[in-house]
Amino acid sequence: MTSVNVFVTNNTYIDFDVFGHWLNGLTVHEAVQARLQSGILQSTGASPDMLQSDTLDNYRTFSLLERFLQSPPKLATQVLLQIPAAVQRTLIEKYYDFDSAVIREILGKKLTNRHRKDVDDVSERTNIRLRSCRRQYDNCKNIFKTVEDMEGSLVNNISGHFLLPEKLAKRYAAIVFFSNNRFETGKKKLQYLSFDDFAYCADLMIHNWTFGAADSQADDMDVEMDRVFLQELRDLKVLTGEKDVYEKHKGLVCSALRGKIPDPTYADIESNFKNLSRCIVSVASGLIHSKELKDFFVDLVEKFIEPCRNARWSKRDVEAFLKAYEAAIQQIPQLKRYQPHLLTVWTRYMTTLKKCILQLYHS
Structure with a gap:
């Protein structure tokens, strides 16, 4: 005769309120106090001793589960506790959620x-x-x-x-x-x-x-x-380094913005265009170096965002300038004829830079 040992258990019940206390770092005693304050004894008819025991039992279960949560695929294959798939997904998501x-x-x-x-x-x-x-x-x-x-x-x-x-x-x-x-x-x-x-x-x-x-x-x-892309960004120095390209770029940007933004902002752009353009181009050309890449956000805030805020540009003004500044490059004959690859590099760079600046432009 063959002897077979069989172990039968029900699905493990997970109290996600208690799980939240455990995730937040509360001790068992602190979790009990939090549950008492929620009025759980009145709503369930349980005694304080039952609440203490239930909380401790939950904490033991969570400690047992933690090693599986640290490698989530193992949670589905472990045999210690029967946990429905939907509950497993919730456990994993809550465990990896963060402040x-x-x-x-x-x-x-x-x-x-x-x-x-x-x-x-x-x-x-x-x-x-x-x-x-x-x-x-x-x-x-x-x-x-x-x-x-x-x-x-x-x-x-x-x-x-x-x-x-x-x-x-x-x-x-x-x-x-x-x-x-x-x-x-x-x-x-x-x-x-x-x-x-x-x-x-x-x-x-x-x-x-x-x-x-x-x-x-x-x-x-x-x-x-992408190191190739970062290397190509250095070629954008032509925008500030060659006088005719710089003058054409400035003229196109100012023409596009004239009458569409407040006069003080327009005057600031016209008088400080070289500094604004130099910032955008220098950030691009410096990304190939690890130090400049590391300081990407520092440079954006110090060299572009703070000067614009100090000049009282609105976020709408910043957006209008960046759109005009980006689009004007496509209209510069020297670049279209002799350096067309730069237009692709420029679009790839400015698509991200423009949105980053706008995201960072707040108090």
């Missing part, structure tokens, strides 16, 4: 174990519990280490390996992109910018300036900047 304030503090920094100690300061500055900050940092580090050397779409790689919805995967793609390229985000001049501001720009840069950009002929990678 923008926390990520804003670590954005652009190297995600290593050595820098993990800085999370203590992040917790103090954001008033978010240390345990929660550590989870968020470790999730970023885990995703970065997993996908940094992969070819293909960064968003698809993150979504595929961590089973995240596209919207959340795109936010992590921005974190990976910033960490890989070490963009400076901590300077005082940049403190007014939010994580969402940087994430918006990262998405544009990934889709237009990396090896994985649609118009790039290089290997399909979304983490590394």
Whole structure:
């Protein structure tokens, strides 16, 4: 006779309110107090001892699940707990969700174990519990280490390996992109910018300036900047370096804006066109160097956004100028005849730069 051992269990019930307390770094005692304040005893008829026991049981379950959540595909194959697929998806999404304030503090920094100690300061500055900050940092580090050397779409790689919805995967793609390229985000001049501001720009840069950009002929990678494109940007110095090209460009821009923006703004553009143009071109030509690439956002704010704000340009004025500035290049005969490739490079550069500046242009 053959002997067979059979183990039968019901689906594991996940209390997502308690899960939220666990994710936020509350202790069991603090979670019990939070549940008491919510009026759960009155609504369920449970006793304080039952609530304590239930909360502790939930915390044990979450601790057991955490090692699977750190590698989400394993959650579906583990046999310790029976969890419906829809509940698994919710668990993963909530576990990898993050506080923008926390990520804003670590954005652009190297995600290593050595820098993990800085999370203590992040917790103090954001008033978010240390345990929660550590989870968020470790999730970023885990995703970065997993996908940094992969070819293909960064968003698809993150979504595929961590089973995240596209919207959340795109936010992590921005974190990976910033960490890989070490963009400076901590300077005082940049403190007014939010994580969402940087994430918006990262998405544009990934889709237009990396090896994985649609118009790039290089290997399909979304983490590394397209070095060929960055090298070609140096040729844009012709816009400020050759007098007839510069004068023609200025004339076309001013003609397009005359009567369409406030007179003080128009006068400022006319008198400061060289400085404005030099900023846009110097940022482009400097991106081939790692230091200038790292300071991309610092340069935009210091050299373009702050002067325009000081001159009291409205966001609409900035948009009008950038549109006219970009379009005028297509009408310069010298470039159309002798350097037509620059027009393609110019469009690829300005499509992203224009939207980045407008995103960053706020108080």
